[in-house]
Every structure is written in C-alpha cells, then in structure tokens.
Amino acid sequence: MTKNIAILTSGGDAPGMNAAIRAIVLAGHRYQYKIFGFYHGYNGLINNELKPLAISDVEGVIHRGGTLLKSARCKEMRSKTGVSQAVNVLLKNKIDALIVIGGDGSFNGLLAIHEQWQGQVIGIPGTIDNDIDGTDFTIGFSTAVDTALSAIDKIRDTADAFERVFLVELMGRQSGQITFNVGVSCAAEKVLSFENFNIQQEQETLEQISTQIQTAKQAKHSSFLIVIAENLWPNGSEALAKKLTSMTGIDCTLCTLGYIQRGGSPVAKDRILATKMGVSAIQAISQGKSNIMVGEQNNAICLIPLTQAVEHNKTVSPLLIDAQENILALSKQTDAY
Numbered sequence: 001m002t003k004n005i006a007i008l009t010s011g012g013d014a015p016g017m018n019a020a021i022r023a024i025v026l027a028g029h030r031y032q033y034k035i036f037g038f039y040h041g042y043n044g045l046i047n048n049e050l051k052p053l054a055i056s057d058v059e060g061v062i063h064r065g066g067t068l069l070k071s072a073r074c075k076e077m078r079s080k081t082g083v084s085q086a087v088n089v090l091l092k093n094k095i096d097a098l099i100v101i102g103g104d105g106s107f108n109g110l111l112a113i114h115e116q117w118q119g120q121v122i123g124i125p126g127t128i129d130n131d132i133d134g135t136d137f138t139i140g141f142s143t144a145v146d147t148a149l150s151a152i153d154k155i156r157d158t159a160d161a162f163e164r165v166f167l168v169e170l171m172g173r174q175s176g177q178i179t180f181n182v183g184v185s186c187a188a189e190k191v192l193s194f195e196n197f198n199i200q201q202e203q204e205t206l207e208q209i210s211t212q213i214q215t216a217k218q219a220k221h222s223s224f225l226i227v228i229a230e231n232l233w234p235n236g237s238e239a240l241a242k243k244l245t246s247m248t249g250i251d252c253t254l255c256t257l258g259y260i261q262r263g264g265s266p267v268a269k270d271r272i273l274a275t276k277m278g279v280s281a282i283q284a285i286s287q288g289k290s291n292i293m294v295g296e297q298n299n300a301i302c303l304i305p306l307t308q309a310v311e312h313n314k315t316v317s318p319l320l321i322d323a324q325e326n327i328l329a330l331s332k333q334t335d336a337y
C-alpha cells in the first residue's frame, strides 16, 4: 500500500542530517512511498511549506553539513493552537507518516502531534549534543567532536609556542558529552563539565585550577588547556578566565569555539549512522510502527519509545570521567622513576 511520508529537520542542525534525508528518500522510493519535505522545521509544517522529494533532490548531498530542508526553532509548537495547526496541515495533505530529525525538543513536539493525530510518528536523533536516551550516538556528534578536536589541536600549537593558558568553551547545552570526549582526546590539562563540577564548590575549584596552573608553569609545561562546557560556569566562561588571570598573575585566554562545531562535512561515522537510521525509519513505517525513535545500541538498530528518548538519563561514560579525573588529569600524573 502506498503511503505519503513527510520529513522535517528541527532544532540545531547537525552534520549528517542530509545523509539521513537522502536515505529516507531512497528507501521510501524503493518502497514506492511518496516522500515529501516540510521546510524550516515545525514553522514549515504549521505554514504548509511542503514539497515532494525526488531522488534527484538528494543527489550530491551526503557530504554536506547543515540540512537541505532547513531548520528552525518554532515557538508556536509549544502551544496547543500551534500543534493543532500542524495536525490540520498533516490531515489536509493526507500525510500518513511524519519523520522528524532533531533533538529532544523536536521529539517533544512530535509527541504533542502524536496526541492529536492518528498518523505514524518516527524520530531520528540528530543533534551534535548526543543527549538523547536510547541511542549510543546521535547524528552529528562524531563530526562535532572531530571538528572541535582539530580546532583545539591548532590552539595547542600556539599555546605551546607562547607557553599560554587557554580556556576553550565547547557546545552541548546541558550535556558534557562533547566537552568530555574532546577534552580527553586533546589531552586537556583540565576538563570542566557538568559531570565533575558542582556550583557549591566554585571557590574550591578556582583555587585548585589556579594552583595547577602555577605548578605546571613551575614544572615548565609549555601550555595549559582547560576545556569547559558552555552554560557551566556561573556568569560565564569569560568570568572564569578573568578570575584565573587575576589569581595566577598569568594571562588565561578564552576561546569560544561556538557554531564551528555545528557545521562542516559529516565524518564517515555520521554518514553511516544517518543512512542506517534513515533506511530503518522507512522499514519501521512499512511495519506499521509509530511513536518511536530509531536508535542504535551496540551496533544494532533499535526502536525506542519516543517518551523514553526524551528522559535525559544518558550519562557520559563513567570510565572516561574516572580516567580523566583520576589518571589523565595533570594533577594526577606522577613519574614512577
């Protein structure tokens, strides 16, 4: 039986979203489904910005960052009226299934639609933050980590040359997945993230870092890199850089990597993940599944209830945190001979 399937991308764009759209379009056509795209996220759904997606529309997109369907954050979807408008557009266009590629906010929007609409709803996790439950990785995370790492490797060169202290702020909203993984990969002298910082210990943390910087300077370490999660330090990372500068008497410079982390060509890992998830979303639709997110755990695709995907129980690997805190951190490194 033919079906009308619509896709939209929503929230922060993530490298690999195009690869997912491509996989959905190719798999959908293979099943003889009609595939459509709503442009500009939920705004485009509410405003009926719908176009059919042909196979030619997804040629030459797999290596591109961003999203060919464009993305947006849409205030209206947070109200009942907005959700009803979205549902009316789906009914008017006789859409049978809606696939949303986005983060937890976008999945909450999809859950709201599901409450009012009989069609099939499928989520695909696309966010650089990797903060979605039920999947080991989200589309875009691996590229963002590699992008940040390659930028920090360059910062390390100049930091070494000038024997400087740098703080590098990374994205992730309220999750330390990017910060911890990048921090360990670039051998940061200090990783500061939600998983190892407690606001009650602000002063104690300041004193510790300040001592570590001064000790490292004395030991003639050539540079000192602190990797810090955005939204972590009270009054912002710049305030921390200033405090450390005044406490140590050494210039501590902040470099905020920002949106560079969201762009660029997806690495192979993200293209493959996106392709598997896109194809699996169409297969799930053909099996009549709904109200689920396509995830991947231990290299196997799994279908997770959407409500579970947005629970926020995902943690950074405890092994990684323990290794960073108790073995890799500069303050823990001791020569045995």
Ligand SMILES: Nc1ncnc2c1ncn2[C@@H]1O[C@H](COP(=O)(O)OP(=O)(O)O)[C@@H](O)[C@H]1O
Pocket: 010, 011, 012, 042, 072, 073, 074, 075, 076, 077, 078, 079, 102, 103, 104, 105, 106, 107, 108, 109, 110, 112, 127
């Ligand atoms: N609780 C909610 N109910 C309905 N729609 C929501 C809800 N939360 C987010 N959305 C919709 O999803 C969009 C994307 O969510 P956001 O949190 O900004 O990004 P992400 O999906 O990447 O986490 C929002 O702009 C809004 O349109």
Ligand SMILES: O=P(O)(O)OC[C@H]1O[C@](O)(COP(=O)(O)O)[C@@H](O)[C@@H]1O
Pocket: 011, 012, 013, 103, 104, 126, 127, 128, 129, 171, 172, 173, 230, 262
């Ligand atoms: O694009 P905006 O609105 O400035 O949002 C920035 C946020 O988007 C992200 O880049 C991606 O987050 P989402 O995928 O959840 O939207 C976060 O890391 C960051 O905090």
